[in-house]
Amino acid sequence: MSVTLHFHGAAGTVTGSSYRIVHPGGQFLVDCGLFQGNKTVRELNLKPQPYDPKAIDYLLLTHAHIDHCGLVPKLYREGFRGPIHLTAPTGGLIEFLLEDGAGIQESEAERENRKRSRRGEPPVEPLYQVKDAEEALKHRVPHEYQQWVEPGPGVRFRFWNAGHILGSASIEVEVDDGEGQKIRLLFSGDLGPDEKVFYKEPDAPSGFDYILSESTYGGREREDYTLNQRREALKTEINAALKRGGNLVIPTFAVERSQELLHDIGYLIKSGEVNPHLVFLDSPLARKVTGVYKKYAGMFDDTELGAEELFSDNRFRIVESVQESKDINNIKGGAIIMSASGMCDAGRIKHHLRNNLIRHDATVLFVGYQAPGTLGSVIQGGAKEVRIHGSLVPIRGTIRTISNYSAHADHSELMDWIRERLPAHGAIFLTHGEDKGRNAMREALIHLGIGGDQVVMPQLDDAFELRASGLGEVTKPLARRIDPVQFSRDWHNEFSDFTIQLSQHLHEAKTDRERLELMQALKKALENAA
Numbered sequence: 001m002s003v004t005l006h007f008h009g010a011a012g013t014v015t016g017s018s019y020r021i022v023h024p025g026g027q028f029l030v031d032c033g034l035f036q037g038n039k040t041v042r043e044l045n046l047k048p049q050p051y052d053p054k055a056i057d058y059l060l061l062t063h064a065h066i067d068h069c070g071l072v073p074k075l076y077r078e079g080f081r082g083p084i085h086l087t088a089p090t091g092g093l094i095e096f097l098l099e100d101g102a103g104i105q106e107s108e109a110e111r112e113n114r115k116r117s118r119r120g121e122p123p124v125e126p127l128y129q130v131k132d133a134e135e136a137l138k139h140r141v142p143h144e145y146q147q148w149v150e151p152g153p154g155v156r157f158r159f160w161n162a163g164h165i166l167g168s169a170s171i172e173v174e175v176d177d178g179e180g181q182k183i184r185l186l187f188s189g190d191l192g193p194d195e196k197v198f199y200k201e202p203d204a205p206s207g208f209d210y211i212l213s214e215s216t217y218g219g220r221e222r223e224d225y226t227l228n229q230r231r232e233a234l235k236t237e238i239n240a241a242l243k244r245g246g247n248l249v250i251p252t253f254a255v256e257r258s259q260e261l262l263h264d265i266g267y268l269i270k271s272g273e274v275n276p277h278l279v280f281l282d283s284p285l286a287r288k289v290t291g292v293y294k295k296y297a298g299m300f301d302d303t304e305l306g307a308e309e310l311f312s313d314n315r316f317r318i319v320e321s322v323q324e325s326k327d328i329n330n331i332k333g334g335a336i337i338m339s340a341s342g343m344c345d346a347g348r349i350k351h352h353l354r355n356n357l358i359r360h361d362a363t364v365l366f367v368g369y370q371a372p373g374t375l376g377s378v379i380q381g382g383a384k385e386v387r388i389h390g391s392l393v394p395i396r397g398t399i400r401t402i403s404n405y406s407a408h409a410d411h412s413e414l415m416d417w418i419r420e421r422l423p424a425h426g427a428i429f430l431t432h433g434e435d436k437g438r439n440a441m442r443e444a445l446i447h448l449g450i451g452g453d454q455v456v457m458p459q460l461d462d463a464f465e466l467r468a469s470g471l472g473e474v475t476k477p478l479a480r481r482i483d484p485v486q487f488s489r490d491w492h493n494e495f496s497d498f499t500i501q502l503s504q505h506l507h508e509a510k511t512d513r514e515r516l517e518l519m520q521a522l523k524k525a526l527e528n529a530a
Contacts, residue, residue, distance in 0.1 A: 004464065006050075006462075007463075015035050015371070016067060039493070092295065160204040160205075170186060171187045173187065183466050185208060186210070186211045188417070190432065219439070223404075229404070238336065246359050261338060276334060282337060345375050357393050360396045363400060415445075453471075460480060
């Protein structure tokens, strides 16, 4: 029996990271992430996994972001009972992330069932429940960086700092192929940039049979910056927003981004460079995560505030209750409001956007990647109005973006990381990226002198036989769980955009006759297309 690598997520997209290794001694997973993004992509979470969860021996987890661990409770719901191998900080973070995700799943199912009840339709079950998250948390097994671990027959692994978020790791794995050879793999996980406020640069050894590298920022470069330059950019945006007179709304992620922003805002306040009235972090989850960051502050490599000062300025309001969140709506100017989710597709940020986008003096500042099809990407892309909670909201405020807070390495940093890990005798797999970015990295690797057949861009559920001598047989699924075009173009979003444009054209028409002619032309086009 040979070793086979299966790609069950993050293949052609940046979410749902999950890899399965089948080997003579059993099988295991590396990551088990939630699919995020447009509605069609999210529906992948509801579909059965292309393997039996009960047959999985154990799970290796790179880090705590939901797109890498968010389906773990579903795994246990469906019968998996193996251990989760992770770093101690990752174990601390998922304690809150998984239960929060389960609460969201239960709430969404309850909301959907109210609608279905009114329509006389049968109820749906949540993707997983809090009890499933609680079961998963019982199976955490923490390990130190660079410590060899033998989780089962024929396999050993060790974690390396990935510099992405607290506790994040690249994973070096050795697997016996049953013929006296060891297959050496390196899973990058998500890699951090060279300049991070809390961590050293990513690290790992060199010389593997197979390297799996993320490619989120493939083909894209950020401006070179230092931490001081990043703070200067943030200072400029904060002061400009406060000068406009309204609030500054920052969509952010509960893990890492919120803590980095609090750290930098606290630093700028302490040095007298910005003067907001109040700074809100409106996310119960981010509040709990911030507590984990304080616990592990001793691991931080580069912070100019002591552990007792981190996230503790007297202007900070870390909000938990619903009523406290609603009370923020009474503040019309002078405040910084950070709230999840970072791509604006769920959570309290949608309420703050609905309340502030309509104001000419308000500012929305994006500090992270916005996946195609998300509400954040629509706002960032220059839309004049968006639909939030079923209502059209005109965009009158100022929309700004700074890219210096990305937790991901950019194209050059990814290429440097791969170059330092070479040689890769078998193949380099480009994962966790859209095809445009993966193609850019593939071309760059070929330019380095790596053979084109050694740079692989797997699609969802592709499987590769791994040999010490090189790639063996490639197996593709009989039917894809999703049409790959839906990763970047979703018909639900296209339909919403179409109806908004149609409404605008109808209202802008000068006469009723023009409106009737427009609708008749559309009807005729539909008839011809049928």
